[in-house]
Amino acid sequence: MRAAVFTGHKRPLEVRDIDAPEPDPEGVVVETDVCGICRSDWHAWQGDPLWESRGLAEGHVLGHEPAGVVVDVGEAVEQVREGDRVTVPFNLGDGTCPSCRNGHSNLCDNRIPLGLTPESPGAFAEQFHVPWADFNVVPLPESVSSVAMAGLGCRFMTSFHALVHRAELTAGDWVAVHGCGGVGLSAVHIADALGAAVVAVDLFDEKLAVAAELGAVETVNASEVADVPEEIRAITDGGADVSVDALGIAETCQNSVHCLRKRGQHLQIGLTSSEEGGEVSLPTDLMVAKELQFVGTIGMPRPRYDEIFRLIRHGKIDPAAMVSETVSIEETGEKLASMTEFETVGIPVIDEF
Structure with a gap:
């Protein structure tokens, strides 16, 4: 098969x-229909401190935002069949550890990040393997296109889990989103759908324009203001109720807290x-004085995908709106490098393999 x-x-x-790939007894092989190209792939490609990606060897396959069709099924798999149209969470859980049993499979004790660790080749390829398939495989409803599922990927559902399950967000709250890449734009769209008023922050007017289209009521170009937190406090009459660092550099993290x-x-x-x-x-003293909360969030538990699917079906959210372009597998490396x-x-x- 072909792979980047x-x-x-x-x-x-x-x-x-x-x-x-061939399926292990509890796994399946999926023929890739689409796969998003994510900044987490970029981090792994860079050798940044992300899981075990620093140990990737030549020939490894990245890619963790796929949708496709099951083409081969392990002998111990009971609930997945050839021909099923599916996706998977990027954090693959074993389904048996305490975290998985308590509904937190994104934090599985034995989690395998698809494509981001040496033992789990990803979906920048015509096919990919899914371990523990009965637990990890997510059937795709007819209402969700493959491109929309790639739009969900890890970025949209991570933002969804953050805002819906981890934050104490209520309608009418102010939400600041720092960084308008895929994660940030997803957060803008979801926060707007939840009834929040969103301030989007980025360095590029093109990305801020997209954020406005997706529901941001105010935008801030960080290169054009002297103090981003002060600007947000002025817009929101005192500060954001919830603020998202969607990028991960020191400046966006600190601005978000401030x-x-x-x-x-x-x-x-x-x-x-x-x-x-x-x-x-x-600024820990400030966090104490203002009783601020710092909340980490990663991925989304496998059992909660239906929440997103219901919102898509009723037209409340549209992950396909996050998809800016489709490319061939030959263009994958160029797109990954452009994230630098x-x-x-x-x-x-990617929709051509």
């Missing part, structure tokens, strides 16, 4: 013919780069 494979950190991906009103919540979705090394200094300079707008999706 890893050739080394920061080196171009190469399209090669590689062996197709822009909150008393008892506000900061949601950390963005992952750091090598420059931060996984750690960012924070933040050149992508929205979510690019």
